[in-house]
Amino acid sequence: MPKVYFSPSFENILKVLEKFKIPERVFPIKLHMGEIGNKYAINPEYVRKIYLLFKEKGFEPFLFDTVVAYSSPRSTKQGYLDLAKRRGFNFARIVIGDKGPKRRFEDLEIEIAKEIAESEFILILSHVKGHELTGFGGAIKNVGMGCVSKKSKIDLHSKTSFNWESSKCIFCKTCVNSCPSGALTFQDSNLVLKGNCIGCGICMKACPTKAIKISGLQRNIAISCKLCLENKEYICINWLGNITKYCDCNSDPGPIVCQDIGWLVGRDIVAVDAASLWLIEKKCGKIFERLHGIDPWLQIETAEEIGLGSSKFEIIKV
Numbered sequence: 585m586p587k588v589y590f591s592p593s594f595e596n597i598l599k600v601l602e603k604f605k606i607p608e609r610v611f612p613i614k615l616h617m618g619e620i621g622n623k624y625a626i627n628p629e630y631v632r633k634i635y636l637l638f639k640e641k642g643f644e645p646f647l648f649d650t651v652v653a654y655s656s657p658r659s660t661k662q663g664y665l666d667l668a669k670r671r672g673f674n675f676a677r678i679v680i681g682d683k684g685p686k687r688r689f690e691d692l693e694i695e696i697a698k699e700i701a702e703s704e705f706i707l708i709l710s711h712v713k714g715h716e717l718t719g720f721g722g723a724i725k726n727v728g729m730g731c732v733s734k735k736s737k738i739d740l741h742s743k744t745s746f747n748w749e750s751s752k753c754i755f756c757k758t759c760v761n762s763c764p765s766g767a768l769t770f771q772d773s774n775l776v777l778k779g780n781c782i783g784c785g786i787c788m789k790a791c792p793t794k795a796i797k798i799s800g801l802q803r804n805i806a807i808s809c810k811l812c813l814e815n816k817e818y819i820c821i822n823w824l825g826n827i828t829k830y831c832d833c834n835s836d837p838g839p840i841v842c843q844d845i846g847w848l849v850g851r852d853i854v855a856v857d858a859a860s861l862w863l864i865e866k867k868c869g870k871i872f873e874r875l876h877g878i879d880p881w882l883q884i885e886t887a888e889e890i891g892l893g894s895s896k897f898e899i900i901k902v
């Protein structure tokens with residue numbers, strides 16, 4: 585079972601990090617450096633200490649993220665660089681990526697940022713918080729959405745599909761009643777979409793006969809993450825602090841919805857995200873599901889199903 589190291593203390597987590605072997609001298613630290621005005625995204629001081637830990641050992645890490653697809657200073661490389669420096673990330677070399685090689689899994693093709701595709705090792709530093717479309721965002725989302733081109737980001741959001749197998753349906757209408765968007769209805773004994781499906785997967789999970797299959801955003805992100813990490817080593821650091829309702833892409837990420845918990849480190853991205861969610865739910869209940877009407881575990885379950893990692897974990901408190 586994958587080990588996930590946990591501590592409320594950042595200093596203790598730095599001591600754990602010191603013990604990991606890193607295969608490459610120059611490597612990216614993949615992180616989200618925060619939207620303009622967002623006061624809850626990761627504090628640059630934490631990042632600086634992680635950066636220095638490796639720099640003092642002779643490594644050459646650089647801070648890495650990609651341009652975003654929505655309207656923001658972060659939608660251009662120069663705009664993101666300027667913003668990152670203004671936010672306090674001026675102690676290290678910063679690289680903002682976009683295009684790169686394409687990879688495919690089943691029906692999904694994604695374009696991975698060149699710098700990620702060419703790295704043998706990635707240090708994945710993620711802030712765990714809520715997300716309106718995926719329930720929560722952790723390491724899987726940081727990589728799956730954050731390491732791909734602008735075009736692929738748009739594709740990941742738009743390529744969701746809904747499939748219903750009539751032969752399996754017992755017409756209980758559980759799906760219709762559980763859909764948070766009111767998107768489902770029966771017409772002449774056929775289950776059809778009448779409105780905007782956000783790909784949350786709640787109907788799929790609620791259906792007692794598995795008659796519904798949704799390929800949604802959570803699944804797309806898990807697949808994208810798997811493609812980005814193919815043939816690579818990585819270490820995940822998840823920060824469970826400033827746990828906001830919405831993600832770091834918002835200038836105003838909403839209120840803090842759960843008290844600070846601490847830091848997790850591990851080598852299995854699914855296990856680290858699963859342990860993060862487990863700790864949050866232990867402290868604050870099913871907070872993300874309550875707030876967003878989306879089951880955040882679907883991302884973890886899909887990631888495990890496609891072979892990205894294990895949803896089982898052993899927490900080692902340090």
Ligand code: SF4
Binds near residue numbers: 762763764766768780
């Ligand atoms: S995936 Fe979510 S939004 Fe789409 S039909 Fe199912 S429950 Fe409704």
Ligand code: SF4
Binds near residue numbers: 752753758775792
């Ligand atoms: S929940 Fe499943 S079995 Fe029930 S009506 Fe919907 S598709 Fe049919």
